[in-house]
Amino acid sequence: MRVSVSSIGATVRAAAVPVFAILAALAVSGILILLAGVNPLDAYAAMVQGSVGSPSALAVTGVRMTPILLTGLAVAISFRAGLFNIGGEGQLYLGAAAASAIALIPMDVPSAVHIVLALGAGFVGGAAWVLVPAYLRAFRGVSEVVTTLMLNFVGIIVVSYLVDPSFGPMGERGASYAQSVPIQQSARLPVLAERTSLHAGLLLGIGLALLLYVLIRFTPFGFRLRMLGANPVAARFAGVKSTREMMMVMLLSGGIAGLAGAVEVMGLRHRLFDHFSPGYGYDGIAVALLAAASPIGVIAAAGFFGALRAGSSLMQQVTRLEVSIVLIIQALAILFVIAGFFRSRILRIGKRTPVQASGGTHD
Amino acid sequence: MIDAGMLTDWGSASIRLAAPLAIVVIGGVYAERSGVFNIGMEGMMLVGAFTGVTTSYYLEPHMPVELAVLAAAIAAMLAGALAGLVHAYLTVSRGANQIISGVAINLAALGITNTLHRAAFGQSGRQRVAGFPSIELPLLGDIPVLGDVFFNQSLGVYLAYVLPVAALFIMFRTTWGLSIRAAGDAPPAVDTAGLSVPRIRYATVLFSGAMAGLGGAVLALGAVRYFTPGMTAGRGFIALGAIIVGRWNPLLAAAACLLFGAADAFQLRAQALGLGIPHHFFMMLPYLLAIVAVAGLIGRTMPPTQLGIPYRREESSD
Numbered sequence: 001m002r003v004s005v006s007s008i009g010a011t012v013r014a015a016a017v018p019v020f021a022i023l024a025a026l027a028v029s030g031i032l033i034l035l036a037g038v039n040p041l042d043a044y045a046a047m048v049q050g051s052v053g054s055p056s057a058l059a060v061t062g063v064r065m066t067p068i069l070l071t072g073l074a075v076a077i078s079f080r081a082g083l084f085n086i087g088g089e090g091q092l093y094l095g096a097a098a099a100s101a102i103a104l105i106p107m108d109v110p111s112a113v114h115i116v117l118a119l120g121a122g123f124v125g126g127a128a129w130v131l132v133p134a135y136l137r138a139f140r141g142v143s144e145v146v147t148t149l150m151l152n153f154v155g156i157i158v159v160s161y162l163v164d165p166s167f168g169p170m171g172e173r174g175a176s177y178a179q180s181v182p183i184q185q186s187a188r189l190p191v192l193a194e195r196t197s198l199h200a201g202l203l204l205g206i207g208l209a210l211l212l213y214v215l216i217r218f219t220p221f222g223f224r225l226r227m228l229g230a231n232p233v234a235a236r237f238a239g240v241k242s243t244r245e246m247m248m249v250m251l252l253s254g255g256i257a258g259l260a261g262a263v264e265v266m267g268l269r270h271r272l273f274d275h276f277s278p279g280y281g282y283d284g285i286a287v288a289l290l291a292a293a294s295p296i297g298v299i300a301a302a303g304f305f306g307a308l309r310a311g312s313s314l315m316q317q318v319t320r321l322e323v324s325i326v327l328i329i330q331a332l333a334i335l336f337v338i339a340g341f342f343r344s345r346i347l348r349i350g351k352r353t354p355v356q357a358s359g360g361t362h363d
Numbered sequence: 364m365i366d367a368g369m370l371t372d373w374g375s376a377s378i379r380l381a382a383p384l385a386i387v388v389i390g391g392v393y394a395e396r397s398g399v400f401n402i403g404m405e406g407m408m409l410v411g412a413f414t415g416v417t418t419s420y421y422l423e424p425h426m427p428v429e430l431a432v433l434a435a436a437i438a439a440m441l442a443g444a445l446a447g448l449v450h451a452y453l454t455v456s457r458g459a460n461q462i463i464s465g466v467a468i469n470l471a472a473l474g475i476t477n478t479l480h481r482a483a484f485g486q487s488g489r490q491r492v493a494g495f496p497s498i499e500l501p502l503l504g505d506i507p508v509l510g511d512v513f514f515n516q517s518l519g520v521y522l523a524y525v526l527p528v529a530a531l532f533i534m535f536r537t538t539w540g541l542s543i544r545a546a547g548d549a550p551p552a553v554d555t556a557g558l559s560v561p562r563i564r565y566a567t568v569l570f571s572g573a574m575a576g577l578g579g580a581v582l583a584l585g586a587v588r589y590f591t592p593g594m595t596a597g598r599g600f601i602a603l604g605a606i607i608v609g610r611w612n613p614l615l616a617a618a619a620c621l622l623f624g625a626a627d628a629f630q631l632r633a634q635a636l637g638l639g640i641p642h643h644f645f646m647m648l649p650y651l652l653a654i655v656a657v658a659g660l661i662g663r664t665m666p667p668t669q670l671g672i673p674y675r676r677e678e679s680s681d
Contacts, residue, residue: 140659146654
């Protein structure tokens with residue numbers, strides 16, 4: 001494809017909003033840091049050093065961004081169709097559980113086959129977890145917001161049950177923490193750099209982002225999806241089967257969130273742990289928002305969030321500031337974006353979604 | 364096996380665990396009835412819990428305990444309302460996505476309370492403070508079994524008995540209640556009547572924040588009397604479920620909280636008793652019930668029609 005000057009201009013304008021929001025968030029957080037008696041420049045310098053300052057720091061950033069890159073893509077694709085899947089957390093847990101179920105079985109097959117099977121199970125697990133909300137949304141007009149949110153908690157409890165040390169079917173008996181036994185070597189994702197934990201999940205996430213970009217931009221499915229997101233009534237008049245389209249988008253979204261869980265187990269933790277996600281599903285919402293639901297933007301936004309987390313440990317060591325500062329920076333960035341102080345065309349996505357997402361009982 | 368003492372203990376714990384939720388859902392019902400979804404109640408509860416504990420901790424040496432606890436409860440409500448103000452500004456004045464605003468508030472609340480908690484109480488954390496007094500009501504407290512379950516509780520629990528009834532009365536028997544419901548169902552009508560939809564929504568969202576803050580204070584100052592980071596552990600989200608199960612009615616929603624409290628209390632005891640049934644299944648039930656309710660499988664449950672939709676005067680808002 002040719003990159004025209006106008007498309008570069010559009011990209012710059014699209015990126016301006018989140019960049020300004022992030023700068024504003026850093027400025028306000030800087031005041032808080034100053035109040036805590038620390039020079040904010042020292043704190044941010046340590047954060048940069050700890051996230052991109054060395055190859056090993058970069059590897060940590062890569063590891064931290066991987067799950068939120070995938071959950072961000074999951075939310076972004078639903079945004080584009082005017083849907084709001086906030087059940088990424090639950091889908092991630094079920095994806096992790098399904099992938100673990102396959103990854104725990106000893107198989108006499110090449111590692112690549114075992115990995116693909118387990119990843120596939122993760123996708124199916126996540127998609128299965130969104131099946132009921134998707135059906136209710138598409139065929140009964142029930143808003144997907146509440147149903148997907150409620151299933152988050154059920155999903156977390158399902159994994160708690162599965163890995164329970166006394167009776168969970170996947171639990172390691174007698175373990176002091178609720179967890180499964182380690183997964184098979186053959187189902188572990190390859191490590192990308194020696195002596196780091198950077199695993200192939202990052203490549204999977206980036207590859208998927210590129211794939212989704214092409215899918216949304218250049219395929220009939222993507223066109224129908226965008227149409228549904230832009231104007232559901234017009235889409236229906238134009239012959240878009242909105243029920244089928246909604247089902248497909250929701251299942252795709254759930255499946256991608258499921259992959260986030262699968263990759264976290266197969267690449268990093270190598271066991272299914274109780275409560276292993278510190279809210280990656282919700283981070284995905286923030287990432288998708290900052291990225292204005294663009295798959296390529298999600299890579300950048302997830303990279304930023306990953307860097308914040310990776311850099312926060314060094315920042316704490318150097319300045320004794322709380323790691324939780326990064327949560328405040330994240331929250332402020334989101335608030336600045338949705339407050340619409342830095343207006344642009346792209347913000348319409350964040351703005352229009354409530355009408356379509358929460359007003360699901362209209363049609 | 365199972366005797367009266369265990370039932371009393373379970374019942375009493377169910378009430379204790381349900382009480383903070385019952386207070387939180389009142390505000391949630393009001394906000395949603397007026398057209399604003401408040402998923403940020405989780406964070407507002409957390410802010411309330413932290414503010415309540417911290418206020419009690421700093422004031423208790425300087426004044427009678429009762430006064431310090433009262434101040435703590437009020438401070439918790441104010442802190443919750445402040446978070447509510449952020450939500451109201453973004454969603455009502457700026458027309459921002461209500462879900463995303465709520466998610467950001469939850470994130471900010473977690474970050475702020477974690478940071479300040481460490482600053483106030485240091486590394487070790489759990490500082491016990493003065494909390495709501497336990498009161499055994501005269502006469503009512505003497506009723507066998509039920510007396511111990513319902514009327515031998517902390518002051519916060521009694522608040523949870525009174526507030527939903529008052530909230531029900533205001534919602535369905537006063538003009539305030541009427542305008543709130545109209546703001547969520549027919550905002551142009553509110554406009555025509557010369558009332559301001561934004562002002563009503565600001566009021567309900569601030570109220571929702573205050574109630575979530577109070578609920579957080581009741582949680583932290585009721586039984587445990589200390590703050591731990593992230594101690595609300597999803598209770599604000601449970602409240603969202605209870606609102607649906609309770610069909611946007613303050614009293615029914617508060618009653619639905621009892622179901623969640625009972626499941627919560629049961630799972631703690633099922634673990635101790637070593638019952639054959641995994642306690643996890645009981646934990647899931649309330650959430651599944653909320654989905655069943657919203658799917659319309661048990662009677663008709665209609666959310667307010669304008670829930671989640673910013674109101675703009677110049678547009679027709681069909």
